[in-house]
Amino acid sequence: MDPYKQLDFFALEDQFTEDERMVRDAVRTWVSERFLPLVQAHYEAGTFPMELVPELAELGVFGSNLPEEYGCAGLNNVCYGMICRELERGDSGLRSFVSVQGSLVMWPIYAYGTEEQKREWLPKLASGQAIGCFGLTEPDFGSNPGGMTTVAKKDGDGYVLNGRKMWITNGTVSDVAIVWAKLDGEVRGFVVPCDLPGFSAPEQKHKFSLRASVTSELVLEDVRVPASAIFPEIKGLRGPLQCLTQARYGIAWGATGAAEACFSEGLAYSKEREVFGKPLAGMQLAQKKLADMATQITLGQLMMLRLGRLKDEGTMTHSQVSMAKRNNVHMALECARTVRDMLGANGISLEFHTGRHMCNLESVITYEGTHDIHTLAIGHEVSGIPAYR
């Protein structure tokens, strides 16, 4: 077992089954031994460690909660959540890679795809032979995806796609894209191989956040796909939004991992660092920070345990996911900022992990539904009145 000690103030360890703890420990050890030694260099270079993709596949993290018959691990949703938590303890870019592959590419193929689409793509995506991306957001349409301008037109026995997508994780390194486009004014999903003529995915550079992650535009210029590329049944925004619920569930878990990583670093540092003749952790202001973080992280952990069990029971709602994503990412960002401060000047060095987490979380609080949009989703749920219409 890895020496990394996760905060467990409310003794939640025995609330997880042996399998769930084994899955967590397997991913935790891999992240400590294989990922953390590399992340600083990749973050500085602005690259994702693609050399680790075969190991991630071998570990079984891609689409881990999908059935074994498609080459996946068939885990429950608590396990999937704990995987995200451990991956994001490493870096939000690592968790993003796995979230996109599993929740935004494999899940819609599994949930909406034809048997042919599932057989063609799921085993390849599970084994890392293929990488996928999810094209919903556009340059001018983020929080209101219904306004998208990407269009599909029926053309003989296939479709022709035109449009631009933006802020697409893994776009440049993908073999297949799930593209959402309007067909006769209605949002539809397409499984688009990235080597088709007219498809390009230039990388978006100059980010200060999620640097160890590939972010891209998707440019579709008369991309012709066969009739078999469309998801046959799912129509309207419900399609992409249900995918996002899957991914946000993983993000909410992941954010606790990032918060725990920062807390762990801040606690260790403040116990060792002496100021005015005693450890920083012995100062009242530092203890307030540690107490606040420990409390907020514990609340986040409790929320995720319950949400995971609800998802496994099949009763989780998208509003609950909104609450968890909104709360936990905001909580993680506040923890990262607090620990960055506690680390003093060291906090701006990439030799410490917290600054990297802090910059990453500025993306995580924005993508997959901004903090404000989730506020409105929760407000809608509790009041019954939608504020965004």
Added chain:
Amino acid sequence: MKIVACIKRVPATDVQAKVAADAKSLDSAGYQYMTSFYDEIAVEEAIKTKEAKGGDVTILTISSKDATKEVRECIAKGADGGVILVDEDWMNRDCRATAKALASKLTEMGAELVFMGRVATDRDNASVGPMVATYLDWACVTNVVELEVGDGEATAKRETEAGLETVRVTLPAVITCDKGLNEPRYAGLKGIMAAKKKPLEEAACEAADNQAQVLSLVLPPPRAEGRVIGEGADAVPALIDALRNEAQVL
């Protein structure tokens, strides 16, 4: 070939040692456990041997029932099943009692090749492997860093203080595994799911009484604080003097 990897469940490396009220044992309240480091190498070698030569691998341990997590983690890496010889006092069992119980079960299982770690990372005895081989009247090669298993025999390289020794043994044999023999694989998530379906037997442990009795257990004294001898080149003579006469390392 019936291959068995014996593992020991040991306290995680970061636990704080605390002497129990009896002043003879450790207070294990709140301990987290892990598979002993060298035993992970033994499990890997057992699975590699199965993959190369066929057969099946069983994980064997003496422990409380709580060892299911550690045993299943080893099964998840590619073993075929596990056996826990249930002994609630496993932490305090001496090497002889442990070896006798293991040898008896290994005979019952029909083991032909047994892998163990060079030493368990808690008590540091490095004795159980050779003792098991002795009770079984088998060959034993310790501290193995390279192994080739043939038909009815094996060639092993072992680290000694004098250098690298190459040994050929006939099987059955006990091999104790050292760092460098292999790089233990990770338990994959599919393996963890598959491990749930593989047999994990809990058997009664008929361990002999301890022959070695622990009389007392005292933690090492806390390390004395460091001392700054001086600064710069002027302090070198005093430093050499301290190293020679106080620390006596020169």
